[in-house]
Amino acid sequence: MNKKHKLNCDKCGEEVSNLKKLKKVNEGYLCIKCRRVNRKNHREFLRRDILKIPKRSDLLKEWAEKRKLRESIVGKVKVIKPQIKRPKEHRLRINTLGIYLTKDERLFLYKKLVQGENPLSSEEANKRINNLTEQMKTLIEDLRNKVKTQGEFKKRFDEGFAKLIGEMENE
Numbered sequence: 001m002n003k004k005h006k007l008n009c010d011k012c013g014e015e016v017s018n019l020k021k022l023k024k025v026n027e028g029y030l031c032i033k034c035r036r037v038n039r040k041n042h043r044e045f046l047r048r049d050i051l052k053i054p055k056r057s058d059l060l061k062e063w064a065e066k067r068k069l070r071e072s073i074v075g076k077v078k079v080i081k082p083q084i085k086r087p088k089e090h091r092l093r094i095n096t097l098g099i100y101l102t103k104d105e106r107l108f109l110y111k112k113l114v115q116g117e118n119p120l121s122s123e124e125a126n127k128r129i130n131n132l133t134e135q136m137k138t139l140i141e142d143l144r145n146k147v148k149t150q151g152e153f154k155k156r157f158d159e160g161f162a163k164l165i166g167e168m169e170n171e
């Protein structure tokens with residue numbers, strides 16, 4: 001090994017001012033710049049190929065794709081939303097289980113009773129709402145025996161319900 005060779009980096013060939021600035025690695029004697037590049041490449045290799053850490057640009061691409069997918073799903077949901085009519089189905093289903101007022105309906109009635117022109121005590125208001133529930137139970141039993149279709153049932157029920165509400169408020 002001659003001295004001349006050892007003052008040049010084996011990778012980029014650049015001459016260094018003294019021998020201490022070259023370091024022996026697998027590829028030979030390398031200058032500090034080449035060793036820095038090697039270390040950087042090695043870190044990249046560890047991150048991407050061993051640890052499987054994705055590049056930020058890849059992540060951004062993935063996020064953009066996910067967002068696009070989500071937006072297309074949201075778009076589809078918006079289109080079918082009008083056909084769902086959830087509250088009505090919800091009440092019908094609940095009704096068949098024997099709970100005849102939804103939580104929201106109860107709250108609405110309760111507020112009406114305690115805040116009206118002749119406000120009731122909270123105890124009295126709850127009593128009236130419970131009475132109403134009992135009357136609705138009777139109404140539904142009655143309709144089940146008389147009415148054949150779901151549509152007819154719903155119509156008759158709404159009428160009966162409105163009548164009961166009117167009676168309850170004027171009690």
Ligand SMILES: [Zn+2]
Nearest residue numbers: 009012031034
């Ligand atoms: Zn070099």
